[in-house]
Amino acid sequence: MYDKIFPPSKISLPNGKTVHEKRSRTPIVLVLVLLATxxxxxxxxxxxxxxxxxxxxxxxxxxxMIPPKWDYLDxxxxxxxxxxxxxxxxxxxxxxxxxxxxxxxxxxVMSKPVAAWSKFILSILRTLPTxxxxxxxxxxxxxxxxxxxxxxxxxxxxxxxxxxxxxxxxADMGSFEAMEAGGMTKMQAFRYAIFPQVLPNYLSxxxxxxxxxxxxxxxxxxxxxxxxxLLLNEGLGWRDYASVGMILLMLIITVYIIEKISEHFRxxxx
Amino acid sequence: MIEFINVGKTYPNNVKALDNINLxxxxxxxxxxxxxxxxxxxxxxxxxxxxxxxxxGEIVVDGVKVSSLKGKEIRTFRRRIGMIFQSFHLxxxxxxxxxxxxxxxxxxxxxxxxxxxxxxxxxxxxLTALDKVGILDKAYVRVDQLSGGQQQRVALARTLAQNPDxxxxxxxxxxLDPVTxxxxxxxxxxxNRETDMSIIINIHHVEMALEYADRIIGVREGKIVxxxxxxxxxxxxxxxxxxxxxxxxxxxxxxxKRYV
Numbered sequence: 001m002y003d004k005i006f007p008p009s010k011i012s013l014p015n016g017k018t019v020h021e022k023r024s025r026t027p028i029v030l031v032l033v034l035l036a037t038x039x040x041x042x043x044x045x046x047x048x049x050x051x052x053x054x055x056x057x058x059x060x061x062x063x064x065m066i067p068p069k070w071d072y073l074d075x076x077x078x079x080x081x082x083x084x085x086x087x088x089x090x091x092x093x094x095x096x097x098x099x100x101x102x103x104x105x106x107x108x109v110m111s112k113p114v115a116a117w118s119k120f121i122l123s124i125l126r127t128l129p130t131x132x133x134x135x136x137x138x139x140x141x142x143x144x145x146x147x148x149x150x151x152x153x154x155x156x157x158x159x160x161x162x163x164x165x166x167x168x169x170x171a172d173m174g175s176f177e178a179m180e181a182g183g184m185t186k187m188q189a190f191r192y193a194i195f196p197q198v199l200p201n202y203l204s205x206x207x208x209x210x211x212x213x214x215x216x217x218x219x220x221x222x223x224x225x226x227x228x229x230l231l232l233n234e235g236l237g238w239r240d241y242a243s244v245g246m247i248l249l250m251l252i253i254t255v256y257i258i259e260k261i262s263e264h265f266r267x268x269x270x
Numbered sequence: 271m272i273e274f275i276n277v278g279k280t281y282p283n284n285v286k287a288l289d290n291i292n293l294x295x296x297x298x299x300x301x302x303x304x305x306x307x308x309x310x311x312x313x314x315x316x317x318x319x320x321x322x323x324x325x326x327g328e329i330v331v332d333g334v335k336v337s338s339l340k341g342k343e344i345r346t347f348r349r350r351i352g353m354i355f356q357s358f359h360l361x362x363x364x365x366x367x368x369x370x371x372x373x374x375x376x377x378x379x380x381x382x383x384x385x386x387x388x389x390x391x392x393x394x395x396x397l398t399a400l401d402k403v404g405i406l407d408k409a410y411v412r413v414d415q416l417s418g419g420q421q422q423r424v425a426l427a428r429t430l431a432q433n434p435d436x437x438x439x440x441x442x443x444x445x446l447d448p449v450t451x452x453x454x455x456x457x458x459x460x461x462n463r464e465t466d467m468s469i470i471i472n473i474h475h476v477e478m479a480l481e482y483a484d485r486i487i488g489v490r491e492g493k494i495v496x497x498x499x500x501x502x503x504x505x506x507x508x509x510x511x512x513x514x515x516x517x518x519x520x521x522x523x524x525x526x527k528r529y530v
Contacts, residue, residue: 172362174355174357174358174359174360175360177321177355177359178353178355178360178425178428179372179375180321180348181321181348181351181353182348182349182353182372182373182428182429183344183345183346183347183348183376183432184345184376185345188375188376188383191383191384191386192361192375192386193361193372196363196364197361197363200363
């Protein structure tokens with residue numbers, strides 16, 4: 001189609017042979033991207049004027065965060081540790097629970113209907129925003145860290161479970177077949193043929209999920225599910241930006257440290 | 271003893287893989303099954319340990335009717351039959367020893383099955399199996415660091431550790447170079463002589479089959495077209511197995527396709 005509107009250019013070699021070179025698609029892609037940008041600016045009421053007159057306000061708030069209120073640290077410690085504990089426990093238990101979930105969802109070791117249903121449930125679980133899960137969990141388990149842990153646990157199952165069943169489905173089934181031929185059940189063959197293949201990636205995924213969960217856990221306090229989010233919400237509400245600055249600083253440091261540690265181990269795994 | 275009585279197998283897509291097979295293989299025999307790709311060799315072998323189900327007839331292995339077995343019975347039955355594959359089918363990320371130890375898994379208590387911690391006695395057994403195929407020194411090497419021939423020997427050791435009565439080998443040397451292929455075939459011969467295990471092997475290399483096996487079974491289009499001593503196989507017989515020119519008069523019935 002495109003080649004008919006813009007016919008390919010001809011290149012002739014000295015010996016008379018010709019080669020057709022197709023016209024580049026880049027210009028039309030650029031035009032489309034530009035159009036899409038214009039349309040989305042209309043829809044979102046994006047206003048360049050506001051951006052120009054108000055952008056300094058950004059730095060007003062950041063300016064108020066500096067210097068952070070250092071002695072606020074005493075208040076931060078406990079919720080911060082709560083946040084880490086929530087995400088650590090939720091991630092660990094969730095990752096473990098993801099193994100049977102992924103097993104059930106893998107169509108190469110499970111019957112097709114069971115696998116399809118398990119995949120469906122996992123995808124629903126993944127679609128629910130963690131914040132919503134946490135809110136629901138507070139209704140069931142009451143306000144506090146337990147609700148947050150449950151929310152993180154559920155998200156971890158869905159996330160690690162999904163990546164794990166994809167790994168399992170892509171695993172080499174040769175050794176699985178050999179073990180079945182040697183008189184093992186499907187479960188045993190899975191444990192000894194497929195599990196060793198997916199283990200490094202599984203651990204890496206779990207660590208990566210834990211990294212992300214620390215960040216998620218930081219805002220779960222907004223719906224009363226414990227952790228540092230509670231303080232963050234409070235500080236912003238009172239416009240106590242110096243305290244918020246302190247909280248953010250501690251969060252950045254914590255997340256950075258955890259990411260570095262996790263990255264180090266993930267590199268060793270693969 | 272393995273006995274095929276009027277065995278037939280039709281795949282769900284109406285492809286007839288085996289057609290009225292009657293066979294008897296005695297304990298301790300070294301049988302090679304030859305024939306074109308798609309003649310039904312693989313299906314024939316895989317029906318013996320119920321990796322495939324048959325649709326007609328009966329296979330009897332040492333008095334056990336194979337098609338009537340269920341669930342746990344199948345697994346117990348398979349313990350007595352070792353299987354070797356063309357592409358080795360090992361866990362390449364694990365060590366050689368771990369791959370061999372796997373054959374003890376069905377006998378382990380639950381906690382050992384889960385943790386994968388094996389007893390010293392089992393380790394000795396597995397190492398002995400590795401010694402038999404001459405790769406004891408590779409016990410703690412990861413499988414993906416071994417050559418193809420060595421990998422096939424690991425697979426052989428895994429089967430030996432199971433201490434089966436029968437070894438089924440599905441194209442065991444098809445992905446090996448001629449020299450290593452010969453070494454692996456020598457291993458089969460040694461095992462066959464020393465332990466009296468029956469060996470049934472699918473093979474493309476006709477010269478190897480004639481050299482190593484006692485008995486040759488020729489398969490074409492799901493039927494047995496030759497069954498006799500390896501020494502008696504002539505060029506004419508091979509032509510018959512592979513091309514089917516000589517007095518080939520079987521009618522193609524019911525429009526069923528005949529291969530796989």
